[in-house]
Amino acid sequence: MNKFVSDAKAGKHQEEGWGNSAYLVSKVGCSALSFIQQREFDNEKPFRNISVNAVHPGYVDTDLTSHKGPLTIEEGAVAPLYLALEDHGLKGKYIWCDKQEVDWYGPGTPSLY
Known part of the structure; x- marks a missing residue:
């Protein structure tokens, strides 16, 4: 940085x-x-027993994206709420907007939609 x-x-x-x-x-x-x-x-x-994860909420329809994102605010909240509220046992992971774990060091990322 x-x-x-x-x-x-x-x-x-x-x-x-x-x-x-x-x-x-x-x-x-x-x-x-x-x-x-x-x-x-x-x-x-x-x-x-503290969990810290990173989450990509997806391309959400907000002012920040000039309302170009295809996901609603509610859809963008799914993965962050999953990490915050569910008993998933994930620690130090990168989670995509569909709640799937993505290999941070891997060759690519899934589609945003």
Whole structure:
């Protein structure tokens, strides 16, 4: 994240491969942070059984997406609510909008729809 910030300040973020969306880079940073935080909680003494997961709610029809997202707000809330309220046992995972676990280090991601 420090590299992105310094590249953006220098105006060379695109040539360094970051693209032109600070929002997207921040989402990647927050997702990566969730994995780091889960490792820290897993090594805590005493163990408090805390779960930290990252979730992609999908492309939701909101002001942020200029109402271009095909998912309703209710549909976008399904996976976050699943992680917050259900007894799923997931820890340090990346969950897609359909509640499926996605391999963060894998070759690609599922469709948003």
